[in-house]
Amino acid sequence: MEFSNTELNPNEQQNLVEKIKRGDETAFSEIYRSYRDRVYGFVYRMTINQATAEDITHEVFIFLIENPGRFQAGRSSLLTFLCGVARNLVMNHLRRKFNSDVGFDEFENFDALEDETKGNPLADLLNQELAERIETCIAALPPLQREVIVLREYQELSYEEIAKVTEAELSAVKARLHRARQALAKQLSAYITTSREKCYELH
Amino acid sequence: MNCIETRKNIESLIDGELDGAFKESIERHLLICASCCEVKQEMSSLSSLLRTSRIPSPSELDRRVIESFRSRQKPAVAWWRGLIFGGFVMPKPVFAMLLILAVAGAWLAFQIGKLNSTTISIISPSVASNEIPVPTSSEPKIQTVVVEVPVIKEKIITRTIYVREPKINKTEKVKAPADSKLDILPSVNSVAENGYFTAVNLKGFEPAAEMSAKIIKEEKKDEE
Helix, strand or coil, rough: CCCCCCCCCCCHHHHHHHHCCCCCHHHHHHHHHHHHHHHHHHHHHHHCHHHHHHHHHHHHHHHHHHHHCCCCCCCCCCHHHHHHHHHHHHHHHHHHHHCCCCCCCCCCHHHHHHHHHHHCCCHCHHHHHHHHHHHHHHCCCCCCHHHHHHHHHHHCCCHHHHHHHCCCCHHHHHHHHHEEEEEHHHHHHHCCCCHHHHHHHCC | HHHHHHHHHHHHCCCCCCCHHHHHHHHHHHCCCCCHHHHHHHHHHHHHHHCCCCCCCCCCHHHHHHHHHCCCCCCCCCCCHHHHHCCCCCCCHHHHHHHHHHHHHHHHHHHHHHHHHCCCEECCCCCCCCCCCCCCCCCCCCEEEEEEEECCCCEEECCCCCEECCCCCCCCCCCCCCCCCCCCCCEEEEEHHCCCCCCCCEEEECCCEEEEEEEEECHHHCCC
């Protein structure tokens, strides 16, 4: 099975969903191939656990199979719809994990993160470990900031689409995105200093 | 465009959320302001850095999702089953059992119908019921009389038939057994002295059974 991240146009989306209602496996496969990586990527970056990400992505597509009528092409794109479903499942998972809504918005684990990585400075030199570092930094963000940064940077959704997925105001999306970027820039500053120099070279 | 306004919108610019004159004014400011340019470079670099992150491919997800899709599809219903049961999908063993019961029921109904619709013809010698004239002539004569038998299921109906029995003076009364089936049972000697005996016991006439009786006129009843 080949996968792509190419977004289907709205007419294609609507036609394929109509076919899914009639049990057309080919139509379902086409949607699955087009959106698997993006849904799975979003869920993985929110949970940082492969097995959990697979379970939740599985549930997202089951939701589509069982409720194709819930998707309305005029109101949102299929990606936004699937990410919205994924987002709800992820937030439920994270709430269960934290076992309380208290502190859910404020959770930030950068202190623990620094303690964890201080003992191994050479690891940051390797790309794989850099990727792990980024992953860990994103995971340390509060969930509401994490979801907007993942939806923007990895899913490449517009602010408006992010607002639909997260059911938040546009201004709240911008504010969360800004705070998330500030936190990540601080944690990953060692990797972005060279860019600053380029800027001064231009002027 | 000043630095404060520019920095507020740098992220929107990087994210492609700006357009038109406003976007151009910010871009012009970034060309002349090293400090704002630094902020923009930092944000752009952060975006590029974040996108270097790779995630492991799912292992079992494809199989699970496709299996889930297939398991949730309704099996195709044969058109003839659709006609009988509509959209209801009946388990095969139940359907087979109902089919067997239907066939057995149809066979049973056929047998009962066949039994009840039998027309009894009494060819000779016979006379039926009180309305039938008693034979009076010594010349054998065949007369056909149709006898209508009341239709009451499982009830024994008795009719009297006069039959010539010249050599037997004594007759005996035989009671029809309860389980007899459409048998004509000669019995009853209510007029034994004049050489006739009566009785036909019939059971299970249904529906609207008819009895045809042929009367042989032989002798007058009084002559005996």
